[in-house]
Amino acid sequence: MDVREQKMLFMKDSYSARVADSQEFMELLTKMEETGTWIRDVPLDKLYVRPVSKEPEEVAEDYHMEPETVADTSRNSGLFLVLRGGEAYCLRSQGIRSLHERAGISGAAYAKLPKETEARHLNDGLKAMGGTGILRIIGDKCLGIHSSSYNPFSMSEAYGEAMDFFAKEFPEAKMLRAQIRYEGVQVWFDFSAYNEELFSDLQYALGTRRIRPTLLLGMGDAALSSISLCPQCESDGLRIPLGGKIELRHRGKEDLMPRFKRQLSLIEGQFERPARQMARMKNGNLVYPCDTFLNVAAECGLLKSFAKATNQACEMFEMLTALPYRREGREVTPLDVYLGLCRIISFVGDRKETGEKAALKASQMVERALGNFNWASFDYPRMGGKRT
Numbered sequence: 581m582d583v584r585e586q587k588m589l590f591m592k593d594s595y596s597a598r599v600a601d602s603q604e605f606m607e608l609l610t611k612m613e614e615t616g617t618w619i620r621d622v623p624l625d626k627l628y629v630r631p632v633s634k635e636p637e638e639v640a641e642d643y644h645m646e647p648e649t650v651a652d653t654s655r656n657s658g659l660f661l662v663l664r665g666g667e668a669y670c671l672r673s674q675g676i677r678s679l680h681e682r683a684g685i686s687g688a689a690y691a692k693l694p695k696e697t698e699a700r701h702l703n704d705g706l707k708a709m710g711g712t713g714i715l716r717i718i719g720d721k722c723l724g725i726h727s728s729s730y731n732p733f734s735m736s737e738a739y740g741e742a743m744d745f746f747a748k749e750f751p752e753a754k755m756l757r758a759q760i761r762y763e764g765v766q767v768w769f770d771f772s773a774y775n776e777e778l779f780s781d782l783q784y785a786l787g788t789r790r791i792r793p794t795l796l797l798g799m800g801d802a803a804l805s806s807i808s809l810c811p812q813c814e815s816d817g818l819r820i821p822l823g824g825k826i827e828l829r830h831r832g833k834e835d836l837m838p839r840f841k842r843q844l845s846l847i848e849g850q851f852e853r854p855a856r857q858m859a860r861m862k863n864g865n866l867v868y869p870c871d872t873f874l875n876v877a878a879e880c881g882l883l884k885s886f887a888k889a890t891n892q893a894c895e896m897f898e899m900l901t902a903l904p905y906r907r908e909g910r911e912v913t914p915l916d917v918y919l920g921l922c923r924i925i926s927f928v929g930d931r932k933e934t935g936e937k938a939a940l941k942a943s944q945m946v947e948r949a950l951g952n953f954n955w956a957s958f959d960y961p962r963m964g965g966k967r968t
């Protein structure tokens with residue numbers, strides 16, 4: 581595969597790949613990064629935003645870009661960038677937010693305004709804000725326009741370091757699956773072989789025959805401008821966040837690899853504390869279970885950000901706990917509510933228009949209910965029984 585073929589492979593904004601083999605994942609991630617570069621110290625007041633206002637072939641010829649690349653961009657962001665020296669790069673849809681941030685403008689209306697208007701406003705903003713930025717080019721398109729404080733970090737090198745660490749400290753940890761998208765790269769590892777006593781206690785508390793502890797490694801240079809390690813459990817089709825997330829933001833001037841190595845050494849403890857906390861949540865009787873569900877969902881931000889999925893999960897929670905629990909003489913506990921909240925993650929992730937990015941956001945909100953959360957303070961009836 582020559583250079584152009586490789587760039588074309590990763591060109592589309594919608595590029596996505598799911599793999600289940602660690603070596604295949606590493607090779608694919610490396611190939612994708614090989615198509616990219618970082619352009620540093622770009623004067624933002626000399627960065628010009630242009631709309632794809634003509635036929636893609638004409639724009640491609642005028643600015644020396646590939647016609648296929650411009651055509652894909654016309655269906656997505658509809659914008660391209662021209663640097664001070666005349667080099668032009670199409671803007672990925674995943675990079676729109678970062679461009680607006682550098683220009684100091686925002687608003688939902690820009691998704692509906694003509695691209696000519698959006699480009700004009702962005703150019704005015706870039707001139708007014710000034711300063712310098714760092715452009716991430718990958719697959720012949722701009723994935724993001726970062727501030728000068730952004731600290732680039734290779735995803736393939738980070739993954740290689742993680743695999744070396746697992747080989748030494750957790751040799752039985754296996755990669756379950758991985759997904760590569762421009763919104764972010766995610767890899768799930770199976771940690772079932774470790775701390776059997778801890779997870780058997782949690783399995784008993786959950787009342788399930790099977791529980792699989794997993795570690796989610798998230799990386800990216802667009803929506804995920806960081807590298808993160810998130811302990812989770814999978815049980816009966818639910819993704820149950822355990823909190824204890826470790827995140828390394830791409831900021832500062834120092835080499836990030838030593839810090840990432842230190843964070844890898846914290847993994848085992850990140851499973852233990854939240855798992856024991858969940859086991860303790862099995863104790864306690866809620867007087868108003870469904871109201872508690874919605875009160876906690878509102879406190880965590882779920883009811884505002886994912887109202888439809890939250891109400892859907894609440895209806896299922898009510899169906900699974902109300903009558904069956906009364907028949908069996910069981911109490912509804914904070915753990916039951918927490919597991920009910922976890923269904924929101926599944927509902928959001930299963931929707932094509934939201935997908936994994938929204939599921940990750942929902943997961944981060946759900947995990948707020950762990951730790952020193954006072955469940956009794958949310959056990960009260962909602963005014964008027966309203967759900968929104």
